[in-house]
Amino acid sequence: MNMNAVRFHYPPDTHFLEVCDSLGLFVLNEVAGWQNGYDTKTGTNLIKETVQRDVNHPSVIIWDHGNEGGWNYEIDHVFHDYDPQKRIVIHPWSDFNGWDTHHYPTYLTGMHRFNNGENVFFPTEFMHGTYDNGIGAGLEDFWKRYKQSPLFAGGFIWAMLDEAVLRSDWTGEQKYDSKGNLAADGVLGPHREKEGSFFTVKEVWSPIQFEPKLITSTFDGSFLITNEYIYTNLEDCKLEYRVLKANESILYTDKKAEIIASKPISIASIEPGETRKVHFDVPENFFEGDWLEITAHDKHGRDIYTWSWYHTSCTIFSKQVYY
Structure with a gap:
């Protein structure tokens, strides 16, 4: 779908990084921390082990420290302690160190915050599949306006696929269900089948x-x-x-x-x-x-x-x- 970068909420399997190396995909390698940061001792060990394991993968271009508040400012330095390249460290969802990765802005809010700001911006989550029920809807409007700014550096759509499960306890009928809009409606279907949003993303993101x-x-x-x-x-x-x-x-x-x-x-x-x-x-x-x-x-x-x-x-x- 003409994407060239991927972000996780945790360090991926090393095989996946090897595949990204071979394909030339950019990777944001993220130490987990979901809206709550690790304590200094635990977080230091996790960052150290993540960087030491993945530091030689050319696909890794950015280190993510946690997600949506899941960071600990006291241990940001640990990434650079073990990375001789001293790659970018970001706090997804925040302004940090010259990078604005604000999540899920509305259209007008996003245009004002990003296009009139002073930081390089790339929302590390936007076009939330839970709410637009397909991701393709509205993507072109956001993308065209973002591209007008010389500070724009890309963005990450959440999520890749429909996070639906096959169940019969909800309605009595066996079917895939994501409980209304409480789970992600991604770019792909639950079996990774190509839906309408796939082709929209492919067109908007065409090089x-x-x-x-x-x-x-x-x-x-x-x-x-x-x-x-x-x-x-x-x-x-x-x-x-x-x-x-x-x-x-x-x-x-x-x-x-x-x-x-x-x-x-x-x-x-x-x-x-x-x-x-x-x-x-x-x-x-x-x-x-x-x-x-x-x-x-x-x-x-x-x-x-x-x-x-x-x-x-x-x-x-x-x-x-x-x-």
């Missing part, structure tokens, strides 16, 4: 972003594209366009639209952070189609996302209701 475009009768095959990768030049990625035509109604059927034209799109150098124009030669039968799709793959051949645009010259069906 390739298209500027808004209308496909009209004067369309010349050009788009403005922004590279939101951290390291990768878009010349290492692949784009392909397809023009599709629905010869008859395909809604609610297993029929597929006909591809009447397709071709790779050449990408010149687009460095991270740059916005540049890409162009393809519009085929002669372009306006015989009903919509355009562009699919992007990364340098490893993995799917990034597929965007679609309909032709404004096509017939748009609508329904009006009169009262």
Whole structure:
């Protein structure tokens, strides 16, 4: 889903860190402490053992000291005592040491606190699945405004999957239940199946972003594209366009639209952070189609996302209701 970082509420299994090392994922490695900090003796030992175990994993970029009040200021120094790189130490949910990781701000509160603040900000929990029932709802609004600030450094969605259990004691019928909104409704379903939110997150977090475009009768095959990768030049990625035509109604059927034209799109150098124009030669039968799709793959051949645009010259069906 185009994510590149993960946070736990506890130090993860070393195998998971090895996988993150191999994939290039960023890890926030967290010493547990759930809204109540450890005493100095216990906390010192836990931090020491965590850092000594995980210090050589390149995926670990930040040490988290507890969660939502679960920190002890007296032992923050222990992370750096055993980490020669002296990586960032944060207190998730707070302003600490120049980092603002405030959790679950409302839209206007978040925009004021983060975008008008003086600290680098990355909410270590936001878009709470318990309350928006799907996470995808509203994500684009938050993300677009956050990105306007040069202090924005990302964010972490809670949680990854629906924390539902199969039970029959609640309603008498055996079904998955998260007891209303008292447990997380995550990006994935309880079996890690891809739900609507998955595809929303994948689009909003895509490292390739298209500027808004209308496909009209004067369309010349050009788009403005922004590279939101951290390291990768878009010349290492692949784009392909397809023009599709629905010869008859395909809604609610297993029929597929006909591809009447397709071709790779050449990408010149687009460095991270740059916005540049890409162009393809519009085929002669372009306006015989009903919509355009562009699919992007990364340098490893993995799917990034597929965007679609309909032709404004096509017939748009609508329904009006009169009262």
